[in-house]
Amino acid sequence: MADSMSNVGPTDSASAGRSAPALDDVGYRILSELRENGRLSMAALAERVGISRANAYSRVEALMDGGVITGFSAIVDHAKAGLSIGAHVFVTVHPQSWPSFRERVLAMPEVEYCAVTTGEHDAMLMIRATDVSGVHDFSTGVIAQLAEVRTVVSVVILDEVVRRPFILPADIPARAPAEQLGMTRWTPSPGAREPLPPR
Structure with a gap:
């Protein structure tokens, strides 16, 4: 090195x-x-x-x-680099379609980040575009066209308030336990969703 x-x-x-x-x-x-x-x-x-x-x-x-540090890269201002619009694209995937869905997403250069999530949707994609029409084109012309996808919801980002490269345990402050539960809202799965196949 x-x-x-x-x-x-x-x-x-x-x-x-x-x-x-x-x-x-x-x-x-x-x-x-x-x-x-x-x-x-x-x-x-x-x-x-x-x-x-x-x-x-x-x-x-x-x-x-050991894989703790996975690499080094530059932090880029997306707007100054020409990608002024960001969006979160929430996707519901057909059961048993995850392997092919993952492969398709990995091949999409617009996707900055993708995570499997709990709640109403199955995955969240972070995408970048030059304008709002680019978000629309990606959501309706790319993701929604996949056979693996059931539904797509796009949310345009107005302002990115905090974006850290990573956090460490020492960054998390000690907090007193909440006096009562119910602060987190869990969204139930839609009744029409098919059950996951047995493992």
């Missing part, structure tokens, strides 16, 4: 599958520093964390080999 980590790409699949090293305070401080500036040199990282350069190098290598 070079002294600067600016050109480090994602780890390969073999590395990502290895056992992650146990994270101690130094490990978390390394992650915190790299979150603020992923282009820190090893010398600068070592100085900020309070360890030797050799230790910093070996620690980062271990975090990458």
Whole structure:
């Protein structure tokens, strides 16, 4: 690895599958520093964390080999890069269609993020477009046309208030337990949804 980590790409699949090293305070401080500036040199990282350069190098290598750090990349302002519109696309998928649905989504360059969810819908896609018509074209002309998909709901994003690269356990404040339940709303599944096949 070079002294600067600016050109480090994602780890390969073999590395990502290895056992992650146990994270101690130094490990978390390394992650915190790299979150603020992923282009820190090893010398600068070592100085900020309070360890030797050799230790910093070996620690980062271990975090990458263990799959804790999966890569380094630039953070881009989407609007300034020409993609001024973002949208969440909520999708309901036909049961037994998940393998092919996943493969199709992985091949879609507009999709920045996709997650399987609980609630009324089965998956949420984050997409980017140059204008609102691009969101419409993707929702009705791409996703809704898939045989695996039952329903599609698109929500245009007006403003992204918070977008962090990742959070760490120390970021989560201690809070007193809620006095009563009922603060979270769980959306029941539609009655018409087919049951999932037995495993």
